[in-house]
Amino acid sequence: MIRISGVASLLMIMLAMVFAVSLPAHAGEPVEKAASIQTFDDCASFNTDLNGDGAIDVADLLAVKKCIHDGCSDSAYDVDGDGAVNEADADIVLKCIELRRTQRQ
Numbered sequence: 698m699i700r701i702s703g704v705a706s707l708l709m710i711m712l713a714m715v716f717a718v719s720l721p722a723h724a725g726e727p728v729e730k731a732a733s734i735q736t737f738d739d740c741a742s743f744n745t746d747l748n749g750d751g752a753i754d755v756a757d758l759l760a761v762k763k764c765i766h767d768g769c770s771d772s773a774y775d776v777d778g779d780g781a782v783n784e785a786d787a788d789i790v791l792k793c794i795e796l797r798r799t800q801r802q
């Protein structure tokens with residue numbers, strides 16, 4: 698029994714390592730920027746209200762996603778202000794939508 702559980706824990710560790718390596722689907726920087734947002738207040742330092750209706754919601758996420766899909770370079774959709782419109786910007790909007798929902802703001 699001890700030997701079996703030893704093999705089982707080794708398998709668990711190997712699985713954990715595989716997941717740890719494979720989970721970050723995005724390239725480094727985009728994840729780091731979104732990860733730096735801890736509370737909804739942190740969203741205020743980003744341009745997340747893309748349609749200017751005063752709320753951060755799925756409409757804003759769709760707007761930035763559409764811009765990324767269309768390959769637009771409109772600075773209005775540059776959420777983090779780094780000069781490019783890409784998944785990093787979408788990640789920030791998504792994070793803020795999630796925070797808004799969980800923190801009820």
Ligand SMILES: [Ca+2]
Pocket residue numbers: 745746747748749750751752753754756757
């Ligand atoms: Ca909005």
Ligand SMILES: [Ca+2]
Pocket residue numbers: 775776777778779780781782783785786
């Ligand atoms: Ca950007």
